[in-house]
Structures are given as structure tokens and as C-alpha cells.
Amino acid sequence: MTTAAQIISLVRSHTRGDSTRFEQVALQLAAAAAKRGHIKVAEELRGLIEEARNQSKSIERTRDPIPMVRPRGELAGILTASFPSTRLSSLVLHERLGAALKRIVKEQREREKLDDHGLSPRRKLLLSGPPGTGKTSTAAALAGELSLPLFTIELDGIVTKFMGESAAKLRLVFESIANNRGVYLFDELDALAAERSMPNDVGEARRISTAFLKFLEEDRSTSLILAATNHAKLLDRALFRRFDAIFSYELPDEAQARAVLENNLTTFDLSHLDWDRLFAECRGMSHCDIARGAADAARIAVLDHEAELDSELLIAALADRRHGPAV
Numbered sequence: 001m002t003t004a005a006q007i008i009s010l011v012r013s014h015t016r017g018d019s020t021r022f023e024q025v026a027l028q029l030a031a032a033a034a035k036r037g038h039i040k041v042a043e044e045l046r047g048l049i050e051e052a053r054n055q056s057k058s059i060e061r062t063r064d065p066i067p068m069v070r071p072r073g074e075l076a077g078i079l080t081a082s083f084p085s086t087r088l089s090s091l092v093l094h095e096r097l098g099a100a101l102k103r104i105v106k107e108q109r110e111r112e113k114l115d116d117h118g119l120s121p122r123r124k125l126l127l128s129g130p131p132g133t134g135k136t137s138t139a140a141a142l143a144g145e146l147s148l149p150l151f152t153i154e155l156d157g158i159v160t161k162f163m164g165e166s167a168a169k170l171r172l173v174f175e176s177i178a179n180n181r182g183v184y185l186f187d188e189l190d191a192l193a194a195e196r197s198m199p200n201d202v203g204e205a206r207r208i209s210t211a212f213l214k215f216l217e218e219d220r221s222t223s224l225i226l227a228a229t230n231h232a233k234l235l236d237r238a239l240f241r242r243f244d245a246i247f248s249y250e251l252p253d254e255a256q257a258r259a260v261l262e263n264n265l266t267t268f269d270l271s272h273l274d275w276d277r278l279f280a281e282c283r284g285m286s287h288c289d290i291a292r293g294a295a296d297a298a299r300i301a302v303l304d305h306e307a308e309l310d311s312e313l314l315i316a317a318l319a320d321r322r323h324g325p326a327v
């Protein structure tokens with residue numbers, strides 16, 4: 001293989017998360033360097049490969065066609081892993097929030113440039129806002145944009161499943177954060193605050209809260225650490241200080257409601273819809289509920305109305321979503 005082909009192969013295997021192939025090609029490059037008498041280069045490459053090998057011990061990356069990451073051993077019950085292809089552009093966000101998230105992506109993509117000037121990208125992010133407004137989707141989109149695996153951690157689950165050793169489990173998670181670059185989402189952060197006010201397992205919730213603050217503060221990794229909450233008010237002030245940025249999610253305004261409907265009804269003719277009535281129906285609903293209502297209406301339109309969608313049908317479907325789960 002020529003060196004150019006090897007470099008392409010190296011980058012491709014990295015992007016796909018194929019660590020076995022990555023290692024193979026890197027070793028070939030090292031061997032080729034040694035052959036040409038570039039002993040120092042060869043040694044340095046081998047050293048880096050060894051380092052990478054040690055780091056990837058606890059996370060397995062499977063091969064094509066679908067790149068996957070799979071936490072092993074003790075991490076398996078704590079982290080959920082995926083390789084999302086979601087993009088920021090698929091989310092409907094208010095302008096400031098959209099722009100702010102794009103900056104996070106830019107900082108990550110150009111972190112070496114920042115590093116040259118003694119700066120570092122922001123990577124500890126708190127996402128706060130009502131249910132169904134795009135917090136979990138944002139974590140997936142950041143992972144998708146940066147071609148990084150997404151690891152989700154349910155803190156609530158750690159507290160209840162590992163009574164007495166939850167802080168130790170959390171340490172494992174932060175070790176993975178340091179050793180396997182990725183987007184790590186601590187979902188349902190307010191579970192900690194809520195549990196802290198419950199009399200029975202005060203000790204455990206406090207322990208994991210304290211441990212979380214400490215690990216978050218000590219973390220010097222290159223991973224992105226995201227935490228999502230519905231109730232920022234419940235959280236400790238001490239927690240806020242440890243994040244590089246706080247992003248607020250809100251219920252959609254009319255323009256956003258329209259965008260969510262349009263995104264979910266791309267195959268229908270929407271030119272005759274009564275948008276004012278639809279906006280009135282969407283008021284107070286989350287992006288998630290509107291998206292689901294639109295999908296409900298689309299199914300009914302296709303199966304019962306020869307793929308014709310009108311305002312009545314859409315409003316009825318949205319109303320069903322607003323008033324709770326359909327039967």
C-alpha cells in the first residue's frame with residue numbers, strides 16, 4: 001500500500017471507529033518508517049499505538065457496516081452507547097441556541113487552533129428546559145456532527161441500582177470519559193436533586209451528587225460532558241459553576257411549531273392548512289408532542305383519507321397528543 005492510501009485508510013478507520021483496522025494501518029506505517037531508517041518516527045508511532053490500545057480496553061468498537069461502540073465489563077450496565085448520525089440542522093431551535101451550539105461544534109473541530117493560543121474548547125455543557133424540547137436530541141446531534149460516539153448515563157439508575165457503591169460506579173464513568181473520547185450525556189440530572197430531598201436514601205443521593213461535582217471539576221479530558229435537566233432551579237448553585245456553558249431550551253414559538261410540523265409532514269400538500277388555528281392548538285406543546293401529533297395525523301391521512309391531510313385532521317391529532325396518550 002502506498003503511504004497516501006495508508007493515510008486515507010487510517011482516517012477512514014478512525015472515523016468509522018474501527019480500532020482494529022486503525023491499529024493495523026498505524027503499525028504498517030511504523031514498519032515502513034523503520035524500513036526507511038526513520039527509527040524515531042517508528043518508535044513514536046508504536047508508542048502512540050500502545051497508548052491507544054490501553055485506552056480502548058474498556059470500550060469495544062465494532063466494525064462496519066454499522067459502526068457501534070459497546071461498553072464492556074462493569075461499564076455495560078451503566079453506559080448506553082450509540083453512534084448517532086443526527087445533525088444539528090434536523091433540530092428546530094431558537095436562533096440564539098442554534099448559533100451557540102454551532103459554536104460548540106466549531107470549537108471542537110478547531111480545538112488545535114485554540115490550543116495553539118493556549119485556549120480550550122468548551123465541553124462541559126448543561127442543557128436545561130422542559131421535556132421534549134430537544135436536549136437529548138442535541139447530545140445526539142453533537143455526537144453526529146463530531147463523528148463521536150454518544151454515551152448516555154442515567155444517574156437515577158446508578159443511584160437505585162448500585163446502592164452504597166454509586167460513587168465508585170461514577171468513577172468508572174469518568175475514567176471512560178478520560179480514556180475514550182466521546183459525547184457523554186448525564187440524563188435526568190435533577191433525579192439527584194429530587195432524591196436528595198427524600199428522607200430514605202439521603203446518604204446515597206448526597207454521596208453521588210458530591211462525587212459528580214468532584215469528578216466533573218477534576219475532569220481534564222477531551223470528551224464532551226453534557227447534563228440535561230428539566231428543573232434547573234432545583235439544582236445546586238455549586239453545580240452551575242462547574243459547567244462551561246448553560247443552554248436553555250424553551251417550548252416552540254409559532255415559527256418553530258410550523259417548522260416541526262413541516263419537517264414531519266414533508267410528503268403532504270400543506271398549502272391549504274389554517275395555520276392560525278394550528279398555532280393555537282400547538283400553544284404550550286413541546287416539539288416532541290407536535291412531532292408525534294403530526295406523525296399520528298400522517299398515518300391516519302395515509303390509511304383513511306387517501307393521503308389527503310387537512311387542518312381538522314391535524315388539529316384532532318395534536319389535541320389527542322396534548323390531552324395525553326392515545327388509546
Ligand SMILES: Nc1ncnc2c1ncn2[C@@H]1O[C@H](COP(=O)(O)OP(=O)(O)OP(=O)(O)O)[C@@H](O)[C@H]1O
Nearest residue numbers: 091092093130131132133134135136137287288291
Ligand atoms: N428542538 C427540536 N426540534 C425538532 N424535534 C424535536 C425537538 N425537540 C424534540 N424533538 C422531537 O422530540 C423527540 C424527543 O426529544 P428529546 O428526547 O430531545 O427531548 P428532551 O428535551 O430530551 O426531553 P426530556 O426532558 O423529556 O428528556 C425527538 O426525538 C424529536 O423527534
Ligand SMILES: [Mg+2]
Nearest residue numbers: 135136187228
Ligand atoms: Mg431527554
